Amino acid sequence: xxxxxxxxxxxxxxxxxxxxxxxxxxxxxxxxxxxxxxxxxxxxxxxxxxxxxxxxxxxxxxxxxxxxxxxxxxxxxxxxxxxxxxxxxxxxxxxxxxxxxxxxxxxxxxxxxxxxxxxxxxxxxxxxxxxxxxxxxxxxxxxxxxxxxxxxxxxxxxxxxxxxxxxxxxxxxxxxxxxxxxxxxxxxxxxxxxxxxxxxxxxxxxxxxxxxxxxxxxxxxxxxxxxxxxxxxxxxxxxxxxxxxxxxxxxxxxxxxxxxxxxxxxxxxxxxxxxxxxxxxxxxxxxxxxxxxxxxxxxxxxxxxxxxxxxxxxxxxxxxxxxxx
Amino acid sequence: xxxxxxxxxxxxxxxxxxxxxxxxxxxxxxxxxxxxxxxxxxxxxxxxxxxxxxxxxxxxxxxxxxxxxxxxxxxxxxxxxxxxxxxxxxxxxxxxxxxxxxxxxxxxxxxxxxxxxxxxxxxxxxxxxxxxxxxxxxxxxxxxxxxxxxxxxxxxxxxxxxxxxxxxxxxxxxxxxxxxxxxxxxxxxxxxxxxxxxxxxxxxxxxxxxxxxxxxxxxxxxxxxxxxxxxxxxxxxxxxxxxxxxxxxxxxxxxxxxxxxxxxxxxxxxxxxxxxxxxxxxxxxxxxxxxxxxxxxxxxxxxxxxxxxxxxxxxxxxxxxxxxxxxxxxxxxxxxxxxx
Numbered sequence: 001x002x003x004x005x006x007x008x009x010x011x012x013x014x015x016x017x018x019x020x021x022x023x024x025x026x027x028x029x030x031x032x033x034x035x036x037x038x039x040x041x042x043x044x045x046x047x048x049x050x051x052x053x054x055x056x057x058x059x060x061x062x063x064x065x066x067x068x069x070x071x072x073x074x075x076x077x078x079x080x081x082x083x084x085x086x087x088x089x090x091x092x093x094x095x096x097x098x099x100x101x102x103x104x105x106x107x108x109x110x111x112x113x114x115x116x117x118x119x120x121x122x123x124x125x126x127x128x129x130x131x132x133x134x135x136x137x138x139x140x141x142x143x144x145x146x147x148x149x150x151x152x153x154x155x156x157x158x159x160x161x162x163x164x165x166x167x168x169x170x171x172x173x174x175x176x177x178x179x180x181x182x183x184x185x186x187x188x189x190x191x192x193x194x195x196x197x198x199x200x201x202x203x204x205x206x207x208x209x210x211x212x213x214x215x216x217x218x219x220x221x222x223x224x225x226x227x228x229x230x231x232x233x234x235x236x237x238x239x240x241x242x243x244x245x246x247x248x249x250x251x252x253x254x255x256x257x258x259x260x261x262x263x264x265x266x267x268x269x270x271x272x273x274x275x276x277x278x279x280x281x282x283x284x285x286x287x288x289x290x291x292x293x294x295x296x297x298x299x300x301x302x303x304x305x306x307x308x309x310x311x312x313x314x315x316x317x318x319x320x321x322x323x324x325x
Numbered sequence: 326x327x328x329x330x331x332x333x334x335x336x337x338x339x340x341x342x343x344x345x346x347x348x349x350x351x352x353x354x355x356x357x358x359x360x361x362x363x364x365x366x367x368x369x370x371x372x373x374x375x376x377x378x379x380x381x382x383x384x385x386x387x388x389x390x391x392x393x394x395x396x397x398x399x400x401x402x403x404x405x406x407x408x409x410x411x412x413x414x415x416x417x418x419x420x421x422x423x424x425x426x427x428x429x430x431x432x433x434x435x436x437x438x439x440x441x442x443x444x445x446x447x448x449x450x451x452x453x454x455x456x457x458x459x460x461x462x463x464x465x466x467x468x469x470x471x472x473x474x475x476x477x478x479x480x481x482x483x484x485x486x487x488x489x490x491x492x493x494x495x496x497x498x499x500x501x502x503x504x505x506x507x508x509x510x511x512x513x514x515x516x517x518x519x520x521x522x523x524x525x526x527x528x529x530x531x532x533x534x535x536x537x538x539x540x541x542x543x544x545x546x547x548x549x550x551x552x553x554x555x556x557x558x559x560x561x562x563x564x565x566x567x568x569x570x571x572x573x574x575x576x577x578x579x580x581x582x583x584x585x586x587x588x589x590x591x592x593x594x595x596x597x598x599x600x601x602x603x604x605x606x607x608x609x610x611x612x613x614x615x616x617x618x619x620x621x622x623x624x625x626x627x628x629x630x631x632x633x634x635x636x637x638x639x640x641x642x643x644x645x646x647x648x649x650x651x652x653x654x655x656x657x658x659x660x661x662x663x664x665x
Contacts (some may be wrong), residue, residue: 026509050516050517050518050519051516064520071344077403144464157606158371159606160606185387187370187371187543188370188543188545188584188588189583189584189587189602189603189608190370190586191586191587192588192600192601192602192603193602193603195589195600195602196599196602199597199599203597214516214517215589216517217546217588217589217590218589218590220589220591220592220594221589221591221594221600224521240594241337241594241596243592243594244591244592255517255518256591257521258517258518258521259521259523259546259591260518260520260521260544260546260547260549260550260551261546261549261550261591262545262546262548262549262573262588262590262591263572263573264549264550264552264569264573265551265570266549267476267549270521270524270525271521271526272516272518272521272522273518273521273522273523276486276488276489277516277518292518
């Protein structure tokens with residue numbers, strides 16, 4: 001088996017909500033609720049789920065952009081969960097992130113070259129005299145014209161800005177990139193361009209990716225393995241090529257069934273789940289999907305089922321009703 | 326469905342905006358028909374003019390910067406809405422044509438209760454008593470599967486979830502039983518399981534009320550599942566208009582073909598395969614090329630495409646107009662037609 005580059009164990013992230021006269025913690029948002037998974041070197045793992053399921057929080061927590069409440073993160077066999085700031089710096093270089101909205105994540109008053117230079121200089125990636133060539137190379141790699149280096153973010157289209165976001169992540173020669181909804185804000189024709197670019201760069205630089213998206217079709221196309229999240233929990237994990245044939249969890253099946261198929265000859269009633277995603281404030285014990293689940297049983301209300309192996313390989317699911325799937 | 330005369334006929338609709346950088350044509354010579362009970366999808370990327378088309382029909386664009394070209398015709402029941410005065414439009418909006426917007430939070434008024442907002446159209450268009458209007462509003466909320474309608478009617482928009490807000494929008498749009506419903510990206514802001522609920526609802530309401538629908542979306546999966554016809558727009562122009570099956574199986578315009586190919590296909594994973602992406606970006610409306618607007622990104626470009634912009638023509642008489650000199654997926658018929 002390949003060695004895991006990232007090992008996440010029982011990761012928890014709660015956000016306290018303060019209020020009242022004494023500004024005390026009144027309740028907590030359970031954004032990520034005990035998530036365990038690995039990402040192997042060279043692998044692309046997708047995280048899919050609806051808004052509020054904790055996928056972005058998880059993505060930020062594993063690279064310590066937000067501090068986890070509990071649990072451990074091991075990167076390349078080193079535990080980084082509690083590394084102090086100075087010791088974390090080499091890992092800050094190795095682990096990069098690409099955000100959904102490239103415009104709000106770029107400094108509007110910096111040219112592209114100045115922005116790239118800052119990170120490259122900080123981490124000492126190339127000597128000063130090679131800086132210009134390195135940046136020119138980088139800009140060409142992500143498919144932008146050379147004159148882009150002296151322009152400002154507002155001079156670019158959405159797709160081009162996402163290419164800049166990718167260039168910035170690549171500038172410090174990372175090993176591991178979290179891509180948080182990198183193509184969700186883009187038009188379909190541009191989406192395909194950016195996905196292809198990311199595939200090319202992943203192969204060229206041997207990157208390992210954690211790809212967060214709400215779009216099951218994009219994840220299926222782009223990733224090797226997918227984690228399905230619901231309200232802070234991973235409810236199923238399986239290889240992408242098995243997604244349609246072997247997904248077992250009722251929520252994964254519902255997601256698959258709710259996606260409109262792009263074939264007018266294959267019209268079928270969409271899987272319609274009742275109700276909305278429950279509130280993440282202090283959720284009751286048991287599986288968070290009980291209120292909408294078509295296969296709910298009494299036991300589901302008592303405790304959250306464990307994520308357990310299903311058959312051979314890397315398929316895992318957390319559900320009491322798997323056997324009658 | 327096409328045997329019935331169209332309920333809405335749009336001809337040469339051209340909408341321009343005055344901007345700081347000069348006048349820009351956002352919708353350029355758009356023509357189409359909408360039959361009773363039909364669902365017409367309008368697809369295209371940001372800035373292609375799909376929303377401006379629908380807002381031109383509703384005349385919801387800011388009048389001080391908008392110019393609707395005098396030759397534009399939007400015929401509804403013998404009236405040309407393109408140049409109708411505001412009092413006439415007030416009898417049309419909500420009663421004959423209603424609209425659902427993309428963002429249900431910003432389209433509902435946060436300071437009024439749901440019931441008040443549903444009541445507005447009824448006050449304008451009916452003579453019902455106050456009690457009957459409230460009854461009608463509750464019925465409408467029931468029709469859109471709103472849980473606890475008697476309680477929800479007295480709540481404010483912020484007390485509802487995104488899916489419930491979109492249900493309120495649909496209830497507001499349908500409360501006066503309009504002949505035409507325009508839905509502008511009705512599910513784009515929603516999660517996929519909520520989108521499924523809303524699409525399911527729209528489908529069942531369409532069957533029950535026989536409303537003609539214009540569905541604006543960029544999601545080709547949604548189009549495939551709910552539309553009868555599809556109109557594809559690019560840089561302000563209609564480039565193809567075809568029955569949904571024909572468009573998905575044999576798209577004639579290279580842009581329509583490329584767009585369909587560029588989306589990942591569910592259940593057909595090929596390890597490491599690249600998507601057939603469309604190169605380049607949409608041209609700026611301020612700087613359009615002389616010939617075909619898709620020429621820079623087209624795989625089938627020839628000299629004629631640079632010199633002359635193609636017309637939207639129905640070459641083989643199958644009610645599938647295409648704006649291309651060299652359409653793809655066609656029989657020999659078109660080779661003759663292009664060699665004229």
